[in-house]
Amino acid sequence: MKETEKKIPVEVLNASKSYRQGASEVLALDGVDLYVQPGTFVAVMGASGSGKSTLLHLLSGLTRPTSGRIQIEGQDLATLSDRELTHFRRQRIGLVFQSFNLVPSLTAADNILFPLYAAGIQPADDCGLMEIAARLGIEDRLSHRPDSLSGGEQQRVAIARSLITNPAIIFADEPTGSLDSETGQSICKLLRELCDQQNRTIMMVTHEPSVAAWADTVVVLRDGKIVGRFDSESFDDSQSLAAQYQSILETSGPIARSSAS
Numbered sequence: 001m002k003e004t005e006k007k008i009p010v011e012v013l014n015a016s017k018s019y020r021q022g023a024s025e026v027l028a029l030d031g032v033d034l035y036v037q038p039g040t041f042v043a044v045m046g047a048s049g050s051g052k053s054t055l056l057h058l059l060s061g062l063t064r065p066t067s068g069r070i071q072i073e074g075q076d077l078a079t080l081s082d083r084e085l086t087h088f089r090r091q092r093i094g095l096v097f098q099s100f101n102l103v104p105s106l107t108a109a110d111n112i113l114f115p116l117y118a119a120g121i122q123p124a125d126d127c128g129l130m131e132i133a134a135r136l137g138i139e140d141r142l143s144h145r146p147d148s149l150s151g152g153e154q155q156r157v158a159i160a161r162s163l164i165t166n167p168a169i170i171f172a173d174e175p176t177g178s179l180d181s182e183t184g185q186s187i188c189k190l191l192r193e194l195c196d197q198q199n200r201t202i203m204m205v206t207h208e209p210s211v212a213a214w215a216d217t218v219v220v221l222r223d224g225k226i227v228g229r230f231d232s233e234s235f236d237d238s239q240s241l242a243a244q245y246q247s248i249l250e251t252s253g254p255i256a257r258s259s260a261s
């Protein structure tokens with residue numbers, strides 16, 4: 001087993017994040033603790049504004065917590081300078097977004113290779129591009145620019161881009177949010193396979209129970225706090241998973257976003 005495979009991919013210790021909004025402050029995350037074991041697929045659910053994206057941004061080092069600790073594969077992100085953090089993210093974390101975030105003027109191949117170019121690395125013949133493209137079923141789309149690809153193909157290119165540095169962890173923020181449900185399900189299946197066949201750890205934000213059903217574990221956020229966590233395999237279908245999610249929300253008290261002026 002490789003050294004990195006033994007490390008806990010995600011550890012969050014009492015992390016909070018507040019944002020200033022004019023004269024007031026919004027507590028977007030409020031004392032979150034979270035451990036994710038290697039090779040686990042975690043779905044993060046919660047209403048709009050519950051802090052899901054903020055959590056993913058903290059984990060990927062796109063923003064820093066106001067207090068608490070974030071460790072990714074044993075690395076305490078607070079000990080890294082901004083420059084080191086950017087390097088760490090590029091090397092160790094794959095990021096996938098709802099809006100794909102592809103560069104319109106670049107071909108699919110160059111979009112996939114972009115993280116290597118950004119790191120000043122000239123892609124070698126064995127950089128894995130063809131293997132990853134074949135794995136994602138886009139090997140015949142590599143010379144196309146994003147505007148001539150379907151939404152599902154664009155998301156596959158974005159996932160391929162997230163894999164080119166071979167990260168152990170992928171963070172996906174509503175990866176199916178811009179796709180029709182059938183295409184969204186095919187993207188979920190792909191993420192599931194990356195977990196099962198390549199032992200990658202995946203954390204995915206979603207509003208959709210039918211998307212969360214592909215995960216091993218569902219974490220429920222409300223008003224910046226984790227108010228529940230359950231195994232999705234305990235539920236036969238996405239309706240019963242949705243019912244469990246609703247029940248957690250209903251039993252966790254009235255919505256009261258913390259804010260202080």
Ligand SMILES: Nc1ncnc2c1ncn2[C@@H]1O[C@H](COP(=O)(O)OP(=O)(O)OP(=O)(O)O)[C@@H](O)[C@H]1O
Nearest residue numbers: 019020021026028047048049050051052053054055
């Ligand atoms: N950069 C920011 N500046 C100020 N407030 C912010 C910022 N980012 C998020 N917030 C606030 O923090 C809270 C949590 O936002 P966040 O985007 O994490 O929620 P979310 O659960 O991802 O919502 P959605 O499902 O709508 O994307 C919200 O009240 C939001 O307005």
